[in-house]
Amino acid sequence: MIKLFDYELSGNCYKVRLMLSLLGLEHEIVPVNFMEGEHKSPPFLKLNPLGQIPILIDGDLVIHDSQAILVYLARRYGGENWLPIEAESMGKVVQWLSIAANEIQHGPATARLHFVFNLKTDLELVQHRANVILKVLDEHLQKRNWLELDHPTIADVACYPYVGLAPEGGISLEAYPNVVAWIDRIKKLKGYVGMPGL
Template identity: 45%
Template sequence: MTLKLYRHALSGHAHRAELALSLLGLPHELVDIDFATRAHKTPEFLARHPFGQLPLLDDDGHCVWDSTAILVYLASKYDPAGRWLPADAAGRAAVQAWLSVASGLIAFGPAAARLVTVFGARFDADEVINRAHTLFKVMEGELARRSFLVGGHATLADIAGYSYIVNAPEGNVDLAPYPALRAWLARIEALPGFVPFKTTPAGLRAA
């Protein structure tokens, strides 16, 4: 088994794939791609990922792209016990719902806010920050009732949500009003095999 993850160290999408590999205990190689030289837009890279984006997982020559698709692939192939992706219909649907949140509400809220400060993206900062707080208020209510997003233990739902939420302060999104959300982040960080997401001195962390 040879698993290679092509990534950028400051990409939350890439970190969620790296986090899944580590939490599943899968040996893997991290291959850093330089955005500045557009290494992800070369013909060689585009042959493996038609959209030229990160992350990209290479599993012995089989390429999987899209961060949440990578999570589902890894759990489906390497977690036959179904801990990370439940086998029952209700549990699987609940995880999928949160994967959709990761690709939608998280991407266009806290992730977009961070893109403004870390990468200079031209989003309306107030708009994306407000979206993040709207999302976090809902998550706070959910996590006040349970330890993890789906059921009583961590699943792909938690992996998908963690990276951009923990670094939301870099996008000027304050986590202080959300104690249940912060406790959830700490529970993920306590999991065996956890790997942190690289931080930057941006936004609320600039001081």
């Protein structure tokens, strides 16, 4: 059975929980005491030397990093829909994984960390970054339902959590109606599961 080492309030862990549910995959959740630093303990460092979660175990495979796990699950269990292998379509989907790991992580995700986990950060800067990427997303979604192709892909799963959680970082989504509509579409997907704040 697939095992996911998980922390409930982590948007990156949630991406994987959501993907597992959308694919209808049986799995075991292994809660990690993140606040006590369990992810930095020697047993965890053997699984991920970076001391980060999520970590997914599938048989003999141990894989970490939420974007990498999404790619693995999509190709292993999801067929062409979630991550196509045709070069142009794959490139369009994967570019959003980079945006999730960079612009979204360093914008809305970091702003949320400030409020939810008391992270010391330049709040004005990260909220500005958040609004920059939200404007890009809103304009991109103006004439489409999903980030790429004509159906949901791992691009949507990767970008959704910290965009949806932006209000927890003091960032209103009112100015981004296309983003709000996209969030609502994701919540209506078969197999959707939420997390605190979503």
